[in-house]
Amino acid sequence: MAGAHRQTLTSLHDVELAAQAATGERRAFGELVRRHGSGVRGLLRRMGVSAAEADDVAQDAFLTAFERIAEFRGEGTFAAWVKRIAARAYLRRLQKERRVQSFAEEAQDAPDAAAVDPAGRIDLDEALKSLGAAERLCVSLCYGAGLSHAEAAESLNLPLGTVKSHVKRGLDKLRARLAPADVLEEGRRENG
The missing domain is CATH 1.10.1740.10 (RNA polymerase sigma factor, region 2, helix turn helix motif)
Known part of the structure; x- marks a missing residue:
């Protein structure tokens, strides 16, 4: 049964x-x-x-x-x-x-997005690890947990603009890290 x-x-x-x-x-x-x-x-x-x-x-x-x-x-x-x-x-x-206050400090010390894997084999979890703590948390809350920027800001007790900045920087770094090598090379040729 x-x-x-x-x-x-x-x-x-x-x-x-x-x-x-x-x-x-x-x-x-x-x-x-x-x-x-x-x-x-x-x-x-x-x-x-x-x-x-x-x-x-x-x-x-x-x-x-x-x-x-x-x-x-x-x-x-x-x-x-x-x-x-x-x-x-x-x-x-x-x-x-009381670790929330340290996110802004950690974000300043965060490494830049690492070079793209030459074989093009990189996953989102690895790419997220390359973000600073504040960027990773804000991106995960807004895109993984489905919180709005305002909800994330309220939950983190941070200004809305700070959360939006962390999300934007985090997404820019993720795009750069996850973009195929040929797209990055084409962008360099157009800008350089």
Whole structure:
């Protein structure tokens, strides 16, 4: 019987699972965790969180999501909703550790985007590691967790313009790092 119930859960849409979870169906919420756990941990890792801390923050985020599941209305995806919860949970941890103030200082010391891999084999996670902490966090919040610039600024307790600058610089560095070598060479010829 449990196998048949599991098959039923796997065939349900996230909104249906969330509705069941809101009525106390723990297995439905377990299916949501199974579907989206690695995505939440992946976002946190891209934000610069260690593997062990990403597991802890993801667990906290899913506990919060379970407690607040009735608030999920299906207006966006469940994945985006729980990723926002995880990003905010991580930001609260940062604020408690008083590390948020050091982001501006670290951004000034950040290395420039590294040279493009000659074989063209580079992945986003590696490229994100080349960003300064502030740039990585702002880009991850705005593009990985789906927060607006204003929401990221509020969460980080930074001015909106500072967040926008970090995002712009971070995206410029990522574009330069991830661009195919032939595109970079063509750009150099046009500008040089």
